[in-house]
Amino acid sequence: MPKNVLNVLSGKIETPPPIWMMRQAGRHLPEYLEIRAQAKNFIDFCFSPDLASEVTLQPVRRYDMDAAILFADILLVPITLGRDVRFEKGVGPVLDPLSVADIRKFDPDMSHLEPVYETVRRVRAELDENKTLIGFCGGPWTVATYMIEGRGTPSKEGAKRFAYEHPEAMDELLKALAETSALYLIKQAQAGADVLKIFESWAEGLSPALFDRLVIAPTKMIIDRVRSAGINCPIIGFPRGAGLNAGRYAHKTGVTAIAAGTDVPLHKFREIIPSAMPVQGNLDPLALRIGGKALEAAVQNVLDQITGPHIFNLGHGVSPDVKIENVHAVINHVRTGRGDYV
Ligand code: CP3
Numbered sequence: 088m089p090k091n092v093l094n095v096l097s098g099k100i101e102t103p104p105p106i107w108m109m110r111q112a113g114r115h116l117p118e119y120l121e122i123r124a125q126a127k128n129f130i131d132f133c134f135s136p137d138l139a140s141e142v143t144l145q146p147v148r149r150y151d152m153d154a155a156i157l158f159a160d161i162l163l164v165p166i167t168l169g170r171d172v173r174f175e176k177g178v179g180p181v182l183d184p185l186s187v188a189d190i191r192k193f194d195p196d197m198s199h200l201e202p203v204y205e206t207v208r209r210v211r212a213e214l215d216e217n218k219t220l221i222g223f224c225g226g227p228w229t230v231a232t233y234m235i236e237g238r239g240t241p242s243k244e245g246a247k248r249f250a251y252e253h254p255e256a257m258d259e260l261l262k263a264l265a266e267t268s269a270l271y272l273i274k275q276a277q278a279g280a281d282v283l284k285i286f287e288s289w290a291e292g293l294s295p296a297l298f299d300r301l302v303i304a305p306t307k308m309i310i311d312r313v314r315s316a317g318i319n320c321p322i323i324g325f326p327r328g329a330g331l332n333a334g335r336y337a338h339k340t341g342v343t344a345i346a347a348g349t350d351v352p353l354h355k356f357r358e359i360i361p362s363a364m365p366v367q368g369n370l371d372p373l374a375l376r377i378g379g380k381a382l383e384a385a386v387q388n389v390l391d392q393i394t395g396p397h398i399f400n401l402g403h404g405v406s407p408d409v410k411i412e413n414v415h416a417v418i419n420h421v422r423t424g425r426g427d428y429v
Contacts, residue, residue, distance in 0.1 A: 090216075090217050090219065091104075091105040091153055091217075092105045092107070092153050092154045092218075092219035092281075092282065092398060093219055093281060093282070093321070095344075095365050095396045095397065095398050096282060096321035096323070096343055096344055096365050096396075096398075097321070098363055098365065098396055099396060100395060100396050100397070101396075101397075103399075103421050103422050103423075104393065104397045104398060104399045104421065105153035105154070105398050105399065106152065106153055106398070106399040106400065106417075106418055106421050106422070107146075107152040107153055107154035107155075107156065107221075107398070107400060108146070108152070108400055108401050108404075108405050108414070109156070109400060109401050109403060109404040109405065110403075110404030110405045110406075111146035111150070111152060111156065111405055112142045112143060112145055112146050112156070112158050113404075113405060113407065114407035115405055115406070115407050115408065115409040115410075115411065115414075116145055116146065116149065116411070118142075118145050118149070119142050119145060122138050122141055122142050122145075123142075125138060126138055128173070128174065129160070129174035130160075130163070130166075130172060130173070130174065133158065133159045133160055133163055133202075133203070134163075134199075134202040134203070135202065136202050136205040136206040136209055139157075139158045139159065139202075139203075139206040140158075140206045140209040140210045140213070142158045143155050143156070143157055143158040143206065143210045144210060144213060144214065147214065147215075147218055149411075150414055150415065150418055151418070152218075152418075153218060153219065153398075154218060154219040154220070154221050154282070154398075155210060155214055155218060155219070155220050155221065156220075156221045156223065156284070157203070157206065157207060157210065157220065157221065157222050157223060157275065157280065158206065159203050159206070159223070161223070161224060161225025161229065161230055161286050161288075162180050162182070162225070162230065162233060163199070163200060163203065164200075164224060164225065164230055164264060164267050164268055164271060165182060165230060165233070165234050166199045166200075167195050167196055167197050167199050167200060167267050167271075168193050168195055168234075168263060168264075168267065169192075169193065169194065169196070170182055170183065170185070170234060171183055178238065179238065179239050180233055180238060180239065181237065181238050182233055182234055182237050182238070183237060184235065184236065184237035185234045185235050185237075185260070187253050187256040190256045190259050190260050190263070191256075191259075193263050195263065195266070195267050197267065197270055197271070197274075200271055200274070203271075203275070204274050204275065204277075204278040205278075207220065207222060207275050207278035207279050207280050208278045208279055210279075211278070211279030211280070211281075212279075219281045219282055220279060220280050220281050220282070221280065221281070221282045221283070221284050221323075222272065222275030222276065222278075222280030222282070222283050222284070223272075223275075223283065223284040223285065223286055224268040224271050224272055224283075224285060224286070224309075225268070225285070225286050225287070225288070226285050226286060226287030226288070226289075226290070226302060226305070226306060226324075226325075226326070227260075227261045227264035227265050227268060227301075227305035227306070227309070228246075228261065228287060228289065228290070228293075228301040228302050228305065229286065229287050229288050229289045229290070230264055230268075231246060231257070231260055231261060231264060231301075232246040232289050234260070235249050235260075242292070243289055243292070247293075247297070250297060250300070250301055257301070258300075261301065261304070261305040262305070262308065264305065265305040265306075265308040265309045265312070266308075266312070268285075268309050269308070269309045269312035269313050269316075270312075272309065272313050272318070273312075273313055273316045273318055276313070276318045276320050277318075280320070281320060281321075282320055282321050282322070282323060283313070283318075283320060283321075283322045283323070284322070284323040284324075284325060284346070285306060285309065285322065285323070285324050285325065285342070286325050286327075287302055287306070287324065287325055287326045287327065287329075288325070288327045288403075289327070289328075290302055290326035290327055290328055290329040290332070290333075290336075291327065291328025291329065291330070292328070293329075293332065295332060295335075298329065298332040298335070298336075299335065302326060302329070302332070302336065303335060303336055303339050303340055306324065306336070306340040306341075306342075307339060307340045307341055310322055310340055310341035310342065311341065314341070321343040321344060321365075322341070322342050322343050322344075323342065323343065323344045323345070323346055323367060324336060324337070324340055324342035324344070324345050324346065325345075325346035325348075325367075326345070327346075327348040327402075327403065328348050328350065329348075330350075331359060333345065333347075333351070333356075333359065333360065334359030334360060337359070337360035337361060337364055338360070338361060343364075343365065344364060344365035344366065344367060344396075344398075345360055345364060345365075345366055345367070346366075346367040346368055346369075346400065347366055347367065347368035347369040347402065348368065348369060348402045348403060349368075349369055349370070349371045349372070349401075349402025349403060350402070351368065351369055351402070352392070353366065353368065353369060353389065353392035353393065353394070354392045354394060357394055357395060362395075363395060363396070364395075364396075365395070365396035365397065365398065366393075366395065366396070366397050366398075367397070367398040367399075367400045368389070368400050368401070368402050369389060369400070369401070369402040370385055370386060370389050370399070370400070370401045370402060370417065371385050371401075371402060372401045372402060372403050372404060372405065372406060372409075374386075375401065375405065375409050375413055375414070375417065376406060376408055376409055376410075376413075378410060378412075378413040378416070378428060378429060379428050379429065380428065382413060382416065382417065382428055383416075383420065383426060383428045386417050386420045386421065386426065387420070390420075390421065399421050410429075412427075412429050413428075413429075415427070416428045416429070
């Protein structure tokens with residue numbers, strides 16, 4: 088099989104499109120749960136190259152995905168800024184909420200992330216040379232929402248208020264995250280990541296002015312920094328839920344490619360992004376959970392809307408309740424034109 092993900096990211100049209108899935112490594116796989124049980128907690132798991140490299144490779148082995156995504160988390164970067172990050176069962180990530188004074192005291196220590204680079208080296212060494220290894224970080228705004236609010240919230244109102252009420256502290260926080268994230272991505276690329284991705288999962292519901300300040304500016308800062316370190320690999324941006332703001336994001340941040348959330352009408356998307364830009368997405372993850380005819384129609388709908396260089400993926404992540412046979416059916420459908428939907 089050719090290096091089809093890299094081909095698409097260099098602007099070529101591959102038919103059928105290459106495929107991988109966000110959150111492809113995770114709790115829907117029994118082999119993941121087995122390894123997960125060996126780790127003390129989720130952060131320790133991410134910082135254990137033995138375990139993390141194994142679960143990174145699992146979905147490639149089981150599904151023959153065209154890409155592996157590094158097993159880690161967007162919330163490892165706050166640890167370099169001295170923040171305590173915990174994952175609680177049934178709650179998700181929990182951090183101590185951040186004050187303006189805390190931001191002034193940041194003293195980054197990048198050494199915490201060293202084990203992740205070891206994971207990248209091990210995966211790249213084991214992965215078939217025709218498969219792509221994707222490294223990643225969170226978008227500064229998305230990571231900041233968790234740091235400010237202390238956990239995931241539906242509206243992100245606390246973080247948006249903070250941006251309005253403490254603009255200087257917010258800009259300082261985003262700058263600190265952009266700098267640490269850039270160093271993190273540079274080291275991942277140097278360790279062997281072929282592609283880098285920036286997960287801006289909470290790009291929705293921002294006014295255009297806030298979006299420019301909170302999302303575009305820090306993302307551009309990361310990419311400029313990565314490029315000035317001589318790293319030329321493709322960078323995929325994922326401004327999930329950005330609506331029309333995604334157009335400015337695609338034009339102004341320096342991303343090579345853009346990942347579309349489920350709400351993006353793919354056939355219209357090219358009108359707002361650079362017209363030859365590679366696109367990734369955007370099957371509804373709920374359809375993947377449901378399966379059957381609904382899933383078949385949803386996959387065909389994405390395939391029918393592809394124009395230009397495209398990587399098949401979900402609009403968001405695989406959830407723990409997804410059935411393995413549904414993932415197989417999607418992959419078969421994309422590769423052969425028909426899936427065995429159940
Ligand atoms: O397969 C992959 O995509 C690779 C690894 C990966 C994880 N998280 C593993 C993970 C990636 C790329 C992420 C990114 C991430 N983490 C994002 C952005 C992408 C998105 O999904 O929107 C965000 C917002 C986070 C923060 C985060 N990490 C949350 C909110 C949670 C809890 C969610 C839950 O379902 O409990 C996590 C934990 C997490 N990250 C798990 C995995 C496999 C589940 C934890 C476990 O196994 O106990």
